[in-house]
Amino acid sequence: MGVKLGILGLGTVGTGTVQLLQDGAGRHPLLQEIEIYRVGVRSLHKHRAVELSTEVLTTDLEAIVNDPAVDIVVEVMGGLEPARSLILKALNNGKHVVTANKAAIARFGAEIFTAANQAGVYVMLEAAVGGGIPVIQPLKQSLSVNRINAITGIVNGTTNYILTRMQTEGSNFSDVLADAQQLGYAEADPTADVEGLDAADKIAILASLGFDGRINLQDVYCEGIRQVSKTDIAYAEKLGFVIKLLAIAKRNISSFSSSLSVRVHPTLVPKAHPLASINGVYNAILVEGEPIGQVMFFGPGAGAGATASAVSSDILNLVAVLKTKTVDPNLLLACGHQEYCQIAPMAELVTRFYARFLTKDQPGVIGKLGTCFGNYNVSLESIVQTGFQGELAEIVVVTHDVREGNFRQALAEIQSLEAIDSIPSLLRVL
Amino acid sequence: MGVKLGILGLGTVGTGTVQLLQDGAGRHPLLQEIEIYRVGVRSLHKHRAVELSTEVLTTDLEAIVNDPAVDIVVEVMGGLEPARSLILKALNNGKHVVTANKAAIARFGAEIFTAANQAGVYVMLEAAVGGGIPVIQPLKQSLSVNRINAITGIVNGTTNYILTRMQTEGSNFSDVLADAQQLGYAEADPTADVEGLDAADKIAILASLGFDGRINLQDVYCEGIRQVSKTDIAYAEKLGFVIKLLAIAKRNISSFSSSLSVRVHPTLVPKAHPLASINGVYNAILVEGEPIGQVMFFGPGAGAGATASAVSSDILNLVAVLKTKTVDPNLLLACGHQEYCQIAPMAELVTRFYARFLTKDQPGVIGKLGTCFGNYNVSLESIVQTGFQGELAEIVVVTHDVREGNFRQALAEIQSLEAIDSIPSLLRVL
Ligand SMILES: NC(=O)c1ccc[n+]([C@@H]2O[C@H](COP(=O)([O-])OP(=O)(O)OC[C@H]3O[C@@H](n4cnc5c(N)ncnc54)[C@H](OP(=O)(O)O)[C@@H]3O)[C@@H](O)[C@H]2O)c1
Ligand SMILES: NC(=O)c1ccc[n+]([C@@H]2O[C@H](COP(=O)([O-])OP(=O)(O)OC[C@H]3O[C@@H](n4cnc5c(N)ncnc54)[C@H](OP(=O)(O)O)[C@@H]3O)[C@@H](O)[C@H]2O)c1
Numbered sequence: 001m002g003v004k005l006g007i008l009g010l011g012t013v014g015t016g017t018v019q020l021l022q023d024g025a026g027r028h029p030l031l032q033e034i035e036i037y038r039v040g041v042r043s044l045h046k047h048r049a050v051e052l053s054t055e056v057l058t059t060d061l062e063a064i065v066n067d068p069a070v071d072i073v074v075e076v077m078g079g080l081e082p083a084r085s086l087i088l089k090a091l092n093n094g095k096h097v098v099t100a101n102k103a104a105i106a107r108f109g110a111e112i113f114t115a116a117n118q119a120g121v122y123v124m125l126e127a128a129v130g131g132g133i134p135v136i137q138p139l140k141q142s143l144s145v146n147r148i149n150a151i152t153g154i155v156n157g158t159t160n161y162i163l164t165r166m167q168t169e170g171s172n173f174s175d176v177l178a179d180a181q182q183l184g185y186a187e188a189d190p191t192a193d194v195e196g197l198d199a200a201d202k203i204a205i206l207a208s209l210g211f212d213g214r215i216n217l218q219d220v221y222c223e224g225i226r227q228v229s230k231t232d233i234a235y236a237e238k239l240g241f242v243i244k245l246l247a248i249a250k251r252n253i254s255s256f257s258s259s260l261s262v263r264v265h266p267t268l269v270p271k272a273h274p275l276a277s278i279n280g281v282y283n284a285i286l287v288e289g290e291p292i293g294q295v296m297f298f299g300p301g302a303g304a305g306a307t308a309s310a311v312s313s314d315i316l317n318l319v320a321v322l323k324t325k326t327v328d329p330n331l332l333l334a335c336g337h338q339e340y341c342q343i344a345p346m347a348e349l350v351t352r353f354y355a356r357f358l359t360k361d362q363p364g365v366i367g368k369l370g371t372c373f374g375n376y377n378v379s380l381e382s383i384v385q386t387g388f389q390g391e392l393a394e395i396v397v398v399t400h401d402v403r404e405g406n407f408r409q410a411l412a413e414i415q416s417l418e419a420i421d422s423i424p425s426l427l428r429v430l
Numbered sequence: 431m432g433v434k435l436g437i438l439g440l441g442t443v444g445t446g447t448v449q450l451l452q453d454g455a456g457r458h459p460l461l462q463e464i465e466i467y468r469v470g471v472r473s474l475h476k477h478r479a480v481e482l483s484t485e486v487l488t489t490d491l492e493a494i495v496n497d498p499a500v501d502i503v504v505e506v507m508g509g510l511e512p513a514r515s516l517i518l519k520a521l522n523n524g525k526h527v528v529t530a531n532k533a534a535i536a537r538f539g540a541e542i543f544t545a546a547n548q549a550g551v552y553v554m555l556e557a558a559v560g561g562g563i564p565v566i567q568p569l570k571q572s573l574s575v576n577r578i579n580a581i582t583g584i585v586n587g588t589t590n591y592i593l594t595r596m597q598t599e600g601s602n603f604s605d606v607l608a609d610a611q612q613l614g615y616a617e618a619d620p621t622a623d624v625e626g627l628d629a630a631d632k633i634a635i636l637a638s639l640g641f642d643g644r645i646n647l648q649d650v651y652c653e654g655i656r657q658v659s660k661t662d663i664a665y666a667e668k669l670g671f672v673i674k675l676l677a678i679a680k681r682n683i684s685s686f687s688s689s690l691s692v693r694v695h696p697t698l699v700p701k702a703h704p705l706a707s708i709n710g711v712y713n714a715i716l717v718e719g720e721p722i723g724q725v726m727f728f729g730p731g732a733g734a735g736a737t738a739s740a741v742s743s744d745i746l747n748l749v750a751v752l753k754t755k756t757v758d759p760n761l762l763l764a765c766g767h768q769e770y771c772q773i774a775p776m777a778e779l780v781t782r783f784y785a786r787f788l789t790k791d792q793p794g795v796i797g798k799l800g801t802c803f804g805n806y807n808v809s810l811e812s813i814v815q816t817g818f819q820g821e822l823a824e825i826v827v828v829t830h831d832v833r834e835g836n837f838r839q840a841l842a843e844i845q846s847l848e849a850i851d852s853i854p855s856l857l858r859v860l
Binding site: 016026146147292294296310312 | 446449450456457458461556562563564567568571572573574575576577704707719720721722723724725726727728729730733734735736738739740742743746747
C-alpha cells in the first residue's frame with residue numbers, strides 16, 4: 001500500500017512538488033510508493049496547474065492533519081499561523097512532517113521539535129534553507145563528524161540579485177529594487193528579504209544544526225541592504241571586494257566562553273573568496289569545520305522546481321522509513337538538542353570594518369581620525385581621502401580586526417569632532 | 431558495546447581518520463561508540479603520528495577481514511591488490527566496508543557491489559570522489575528525486591593546481607609540474623593525475639550513481655593536460671575562457687537512444703561558469719538535474735583531514751545502522767543497479783571546439799579552412815589570425831556545437847591542405 005501524503009498548500013512549492021511526484025519516470029523508484037491523498041488550499045475555484053481529483057483538493061486543512069490515513073504532512077502553505085498549529089497537530093497525531101517554512105521553524109522550532117521528539121516522528125526541512133541545495137541533510141549527516149567553526153551563507157536570492165545588479169550596472173538600490181519587483185525577483189512587500197529577516201530565519205536554522213543547540217531568533221543581529229550605496233560598491237570594488245548580504249554563524253574562538261555570533265549584514269567579501277562569485281538569485285552556503293576545512297554548497301535558492309526537489313527528497317527519506325517500519329538511524333543523526341546556544345552581543349564581535357566619512361576639508365583631519373581610532377585600539381589597514389563631495393572631503397577607512405564595541409566607541413568620539421560632517425556608511429569586512 | 435573497526439592502512443587518510451576518531455569531543459556523539467580495534471600496515475617499525483597499542487597495529491590484513499569481532503572494515507590502503515581481495519573477503523564475511531579507493535571501485539565496483547548485495551551489507555565510498563566534499567551521499571539521497579542530466583566535475587586537485595598556476599603565472603606545464611612535485615602537490619610519478627586517469631575513475635563512479643547503471647571504465651574517454659600550452663591558456667583568456675580539466679558525464683539528449691557521454695579532457699570553460707572560479711587544489715562537482723537545475727559542491731578534494739571527514743561520516747552512518755540493528759532504508763536509497771550504461775562513442779559527441787592552426791602565410795588560407803569546415807557542416811563561431819610564429823601564420827578557430835565525428839573529418843581534410851603546417855592544439859569548449 002502506498003504512503004499517503006497530506007499536502008498543505010498548492011502555491012509555487014506545492015504545485016512544483018505535485019508535478020514532480022506525478023511525473024516519476026526516471027526518478028527514484030521509491031517515489032512510486034507515494035499517493036497524493038489530500039491537498040489543502042484556501043480556494044477551490046482557482047485555476048491549478050496540476051490535475052487533482054475533486055476528493056483530493058480540500059479547504060479543510062484541519063481534517064488533513066487529523067486524518068488517520070495520512071502518513072506524512074507536507075506543509076508548503078507558509079506563514080506563521082495556521083501553519084504552526086497544523087504542524088503541531090500533525091506531529092501530535094503521529095505523522096511525520098516535511099516543511100519548507102523557515103519563518104515557522106526559526107520561531108517555533110523549539111516547540112515543534114519537542115512535539116516531534118515526544119511523538120517519535122520526524123520534521124524534515126531541507127527546503128527551508130537554500131531552496132533546492134542539499135545542505136540540511138549534509139549538516140546533519142556527512143559534516144557532523146566535524147567541529148563546525150563557521151557557517152556563512154548567501155541565503156536570500158532577492159537581495160543577492162539586487163546587489164549583483166547594483167554591482168554590474170552601477171545602479172542605485174531603489175532603482176534595481178523597483179525593476180526586480182517588476183520582473184518578479186522581488187515581492188511587492190520586499191521587507192522580509194531586503195531587511196535581512198528571511199536570511200536571519202535561515203541562519204538561525206543552520207546555526208542550530210551546525211552548533212547543536214537551539215537559537216533564539218531575537219539574538220540574531222540583522223541588518224538589511226537598504227543602506228548599501230553604489231558609492232560603497234564602487235569603493236569596495238577598488239579595494240578588491242564585492243558587497244554581499246551574508247548570514248554568518250560563527251564560534252567565537254577569541255573568547256573563553258563557547259559563545260556564537262549569529263548575524264546578517266551586508267559585508268565586504270574579498271574577490272577571491274568562494275562566496276564572492278555567487279551572483280544573481282543563486283544561493284551558497286560555506287561551512288568551515290575541523291578537520292574538513294571549507295566546503296561550499298551552491299545552487300538555486302528558490303523556485304518551484306528546485307524547492308520541490310528538496311521537499312520531495314525529504315518525503316523520499318520518510319517513505320523509506322515508513323516502508324521498512326523502522327526508526328531510521330540516519331535521521332536520528334539529527335540532534336535532539338534542548339539547550340539554547342549562547343550568543344555573544346555584537347559589541348564583542350571581532351571583525352574588520354569599512355567606513356566612509358564626510359569631513360570638512362581641514363588640514364590634519366586624517367590625523368584626527370587616526371588618533372580617535374588609536375584611542376580605542378582600532379588598528380587601521382588603510383585610510384584614504386578618496387575625493388570630494390561638494391565642500392566635503394570623503395575619507396574611506398578599512399580597519400584590521402577589532403572588537404566591535406571598541407570600534408563603536410571610536411566612532412562616537414569621531415562623530416563629535418568638529419571636522420566631521422557625517423558617516424554615510426559603515427560595513428563589516430569578511 | 432562498541433562498534434569495532436578494522437582499518438586497512440595508516441598512511442595519509444588512515445592517520446587522519448584515527449586522529450579524528452581519537453579526538454571525539456565536539457563531534458557527533460555516536461562517534462564515541464567506535465573502537466579502533468585493528469589497524470593493518472606494511473611495516474611495524476615506521477614512526478606513526480598516532481598512538482595505538484601494540485595489539486591494535488598488525489601486518490596481518492587477512493586476519494583483520496576474517497576476524498569475527500570486526501564490524502566495519504575501513505579500506506584506506508589504496509592500490510588494486512590486495513585491496514580488492516580484502517574488500518571482497520570482508521564483505522563475504524558479512525562486514526560493512528568503507529573505502530576511499532576510487533581506483534578499486536572504478537575497476538571492480540560491479541564485483542564489489544554484487545558481493546555486498548549478496549551479503550546484505552554496505553559499501554560506503556564518500557571519500558573516493560572529491561575528498562571531504564559530501565557528494566556521494568547527496569547523489570544517492572537528496573538529488574535522487576531528480577532526473578540527472580549532467581555531472582561535471584573538477585575532481586583532480588593536482589591538475590587543477592597546475593592549470594591554475596599556468597593561468598596566473600603564464601608558465602609552462604613542465605615548469606609548474608616540476609615545482610608542484612617539489613612542493614608536494616604532485617606525486618613523483620604524476621601519470622595518474624596528469625593523464626586524467628584519476629579523474630576518469632571518479633567520473634565513472636559519479637556517473638554510475640547519477641545515471642543508475644554500471645560504467646565500464648574502458649568506455650570513459652580520457653585525455654590529460656600535458657598538451658595544454660601557455661599559448662592556448664592565453665588565447666582562451668582573451669576569448670573569455672579558462673582551461674580546466676573537466677570530468678563530464680552527460681545524458682545525450684540529441685540522440686534517440688538513452689546513451690551517455692563520459693569523458694575527461696581539458697576544456698575551455700566560460701569565465702562566468704560556476705566551475706571557472708574553482709582554483710588551486712580545490713575540487714567541485716556540478717550536478718544538473720530536472721527539476722533542480724544546477725547545484726554545485728565545492729571543497730578540498732584531498733588531504734588527511736578532509737578525507738578523514740568523509741571516511742568518518744561513512745563510518746558514522748554504519749554505526750547508526752549497527753546500533754539499531756536494522757537495515758537502514760536511507761542507505762538502501764543507493765541503487766543496486768546491475769545494468770551497464772550505454773556510452774556513446776566520442777565521434778557522436780556534440781560539443782564546441784577550439785583549435786589552433788599554424789599555416790603558411792598564403793592569401794586565402796582562412797577561406798580554405800572555412801570551406802573544409804563547411805564541407806562537414808562544422809559551423810564556426812570565430813576564425814581569427816592571431817599572429818605569426820616565425821614564417822608561419824597562427825589561426826585560432828572556435829566552432830559552434832558540432833558532432834565530433836564531423837569535426838574530425840574536417841580536420842583530416844584540413845591537415846592534408848598544402849597550406850597547413852600543423853595543428854598544435856585542439857580542445858573542447860563547454
Ligand atoms: N517559493 C519559493 O521559491 C520557496 C522556496 C523555499 C521555501 N519556500 C517556502 O515554502 C512555503 C510556500 O511558499 P510558496 O511560494 O509556495 O507560497 P504560495 O505560492 O503563496 O502558496 C501558498 C499556498 O498555501 C495555501 N494557503 C496559504 N494559507 C492558507 C490557509 N490559511 N488555508 C488554506 N490554504 C492556505 C494557498 O492556497 P490558495 O492556492 O488557495 O491561495 C496556496 O496554495 C513558504 O513557507 C515559503 O517560505 C518557498
Ligand atoms: N591522500 C589523499 O588525500 C586521498 C584523498 C582521497 C582518497 N584517497 C585514497 O585513499 C587511499 C589511501 O591513500 P593514502 O594517501 O592514505 O595512502 P598512503 O599514505 O600511501 O598510505 C597507505 C597505507 O596503507 C598501507 N599499505 C599499503 N599497502 C599495503 C599492503 N599491501 N599491506 C599492508 N599495508 C599496506 C601502508 O602501510 P605502511 O604505512 O606500513 O607503509 C600505509 O599505511 C587510496 O585509495 C587513495 O586513493 C587519498
